[in-house]
Amino acid sequence: MDTKRTAATEDELGKWETQLRKGGLGLAVLATLWTGRLYGLEMLRRLEADAGLSVPEGTIYPLLNRLKSEGFVTSEWVEADAGHPRKYYSLTERGRVRVREMAGAWKGFARGLERLLAPLEGDPR
Amino acid sequence: MDTKRTAATEDELGKWETQLRKGGLGLAVLATLWTGRLYGLEMLRRLEADAGLSVPEGTIYPLLNRLKSEGFVTSEWVEADAGHPRKYYSLTERGRVRVREMAGAWKGFARGLERLLAPLEGDPR
């Protein structure tokens, strides 16, 4: 029963983490493009390596399509000498402006939450 | 047209901020209860004052019910000598454990995102 409860708790925490990411991932993806173009799976690897965010493929492609239809990124197919053709995404000018706005909103929210979490720090209770 | 575009952009940013809060608000609410019990509207005021998070009532009551049915908080009606009866919410033991887990997950996510945002800092581009 302990194992059951633990498993359930972990599941719930997992679902919650899913919710936590909403919105945040859009910013994360745009941010990876700040320094230059990347293709889909390359972004996933960078998100994992740089930020510890493991994002499934089924999440990033719809997200990229949304960002594209909103005019924040553009895409172009690039055929390599060897290997499969890849779809590279780049930030548009509008996208650059947007990342800054989003980053600002993120920082405001994060600072507020940090303040609320301060009382927990080092409290053994 | 400029005004139109600006307005539309702000609307979109607003919708995005809604997404950004998902999950985060649950943590924020539980965190306000760390130091002691509070009633609904009191929480809203504290969230606004301490963290700059303005949360509408339509958000917090369903949220509190969820947290209660999941066993993270308990509630009790308290009748004051003067004034209206208030429903006070407190953290359960399970709730305390949970806040810690959530705070840990939040920090991991926030650190990762900060790393991704680092290249934007002071980049005039």
Next chain:
DNA sequence: CAGCATACATAGATATGCAAGGTATTATGC
């Protein structure tokens, strides 16, 4: 040419925040 890895894509289910509107109780002015 069969199997495997790479790369992009889609559909349905689920969860959450919000706006709008509602009920009940207490305090206040006249």
Next chain:
DNA sequence: GCATAATACCTTGCATATCTATGTATGCTG
């Protein structure tokens, strides 16, 4: 005593983004 306002809590319906699972196509390799 009665109307009005303020406090406090609650419910419904909708919009939105992500995940799971699955599908398609291409190129490499033995």
